[in-house]
Amino acid sequence: MNAALEMRGISKSFPGIRALADVDLVARAGEVHAIVGENGAGKSTLMKILAGVYQPDEGSISLNGERTRIAGPIDARKRGIGMVYQELNLVPDLTVAENIMLGSTPARLGFVRRRALTEAATSVLEAFDARIDPGAVLGSLTVSQQQIVEIAKAYAQRPSIIVLDEPTSSLSEHEAQALFHIVRRMRADGIAIIYISHRLREVLDLADQVTVLRDGRQIETRAAEGLTAGEMIRLMVGRDLTDIFPKREVPIGETVLEVDGLTRPGAFADVSLRVRAGEIVGLAGLVGAGRTEVARAVFGLDRAQSGEVRVDGAPVAARTPAQGVAAGIAYVPEDRKRDGIVPSASIKDNIALPVLGGLSTAGWISRGRERTMARTQVETLGVSPPVIERAVDTLSGGNQQKVVIAKWLAARPRVLILDEPTRGVDVGAKADIHEIIGELAAAGTAILLISSELPEVLAVSDRIYVLHEGRVSAELDRSEADEAAVMHAATGEAVRA
Known part of the structure; x- marks a missing residue:
């Protein structure tokens, strides 16, 4: 088979990050080439280079044997x-036919040729054996039908290469089978298909070739035949832990946080977990597994439909963040710039936000108490520079994250939820933040830690809950947890076993 695509020696760096290093990818006509790897392995960056969103720092791209830019x-x-892409790029108020033909709508003298539009869209849908009305408004369709329309839109352009990024992430098993039929149909038509998925079973069912990426590097490319999910997992996670995430052994006390049967349809279902005083419990899973959604519901940012949350045995009706804080829960969000800080405000003002009531008398804030409290937190967490009047957006990423943590520590929470606490910070700041986490656990705080960085979760957690498609797929003690065990549960392999 001919190589429809050759990417050779592709490298790409961003400030402080080597996203890709000397990666090769060859996709042949009439073949499904799967790309697998952990979150952050470089899959999306490589595809954005192919899509022209990024330009490579080094390397070459050839299409059908001809080198190109x-x-x-x-x-x-x-x-x-x-x-x-995983996120659908469709217009809900347009019809199915209009969405499929977006960018290539048949027209004459500036007027859309409606009959030609419908006929062209119908032809594409029939090629997929998809029973979808081309005249239906897209927003009235199910998620799986919209996913088929998204693929039909790409197919209508008569491509030689199609990239499918997590196409089944929102689909049930039955719906996914309909999608696989379409993928096989496109392969029979001679299209080169690049397939990205965390669902390893479907990779093995569909792929002809598999490329494994890890930390921006190409670990191996081989035929899918004879490859097992276990082998893929070992190739994906083959890293050693480092001293960046030191584990501090502390006494574990009584249960502080109890979550039972927490459900929010479309996000997560029947989630139950426990966190004890002084315990660090990891919440692991792949992108889209529901980790952040669970954390937001426990804190009160989003409302769960059913289930119960208790702190120290008392039921918590956290329908707003203020109610979550009042119950003794604090939440450090994954996107600190959007949800964690007021960038233009000072360190002092940011730290004081959750505790303004405690700093006030008869509605007047005590500026002296506010400054004393802020200086104490800045000194305790090692914020640099330790200038409490300085605007937070002038600090480094690591120090901004320390301010977010300081803000919630001032509220003296019983439960601290940390969502990606070291994302986007340098190695030194990671070590500092984990030292802080260890000190908090030693002081008896119950900590729920969410991280896409498996070495981080494994190194500091006393126990780990793994989410797969919104449900708890495994609970692992520290003694039995390793990267392979977590990935088995995160990809659903443990559930099926």
Whole structure:
């Protein structure tokens, strides 16, 4: 088979991050080439280079044997590259036919040729054996039907290469089987298909070739035949833990946080977990597994439909963050710039936000108490520079994160939920933050830690709950947890076993 695509020696760096290093990818006509790897392995960066969103720092791209430069997304599309991202890129108020033919709508003298539009869309849907009304408004369809329309839109452009990024992440097993039929149909048509998925069983069912990425590097490319999910997991996670995440042994006390049967349809279902005083419990899972959604519901940012949350045995009706704070729960969000800080405000003002009531008398804030409290937190957490009047957006990422943590520590929570606490910070700041986490656990705080970095979860957690598609798929003690065991549960392999 001919190589529809050859990417050779692709490297890409961002400030402080080596995203890709000397990666090769060859996709052949009439073949499904799967790319697998942990979160942050470089899959998305590689595909954004193919789509023209990024330009590589080094390396070359050839299409059908001809070396080329992809100037941007429109250029990629003109060159026969179709992209189907995990997040649907459709217009809900338009019809199915209008969505499928977006960008290539048949027209004459500025007027849309409605009959030609419908016929063209119908032809694509029939090629997929998809029973979807081309005249239906897209927003009236199910998620699985919209996913098929998204792929049909890419297929309508007559591409030679189609990239499918987590196409089944929102689909049930039955719905996924309909999608697999479409993938096999496109392969039979001679299209080169690049398939990205965390669901290893479907990779083994569909793929002809598999490339494993880890930490921005190509670990191995081999035929899918004879490959097992266990082998893929070992290739994906083959890293050693480092001293960046030291584990501090502390006494474990009584249960502080209890979550029973927490459910929010479409996000997570029947989630139950326990966190004890002084215990660090990891919440692991792949992107889209529901980790952040569970944390937000426990804190009160989002409302669960059913289930119960208790702190120290007392039921918590956390329908707002204020109610969560009043119950003794604090939440450090994954996106600190959007949800964790007021960037233009001072360190002092940010730290004081959750405790303004305690700093006030008859509605007047005591500035002296506010400054004393802020200085104490800055000194305790080692915020640098320790200037409490300084705007937070002038600090480094690691020090901004320390301010977010300081803000909640001032509220003296019984439960601290940390969502990606070391994302986007340098190695030194990671070590500092984990030292702080260890000190908090030693002081008896119950800590729920969410991280996409498996070495982080494994190194500091006393126990780990693993989520797969919104449900708890495993509970692992520290003694039995390793990267392979977590990945088995995160990809659903443990559930099936």
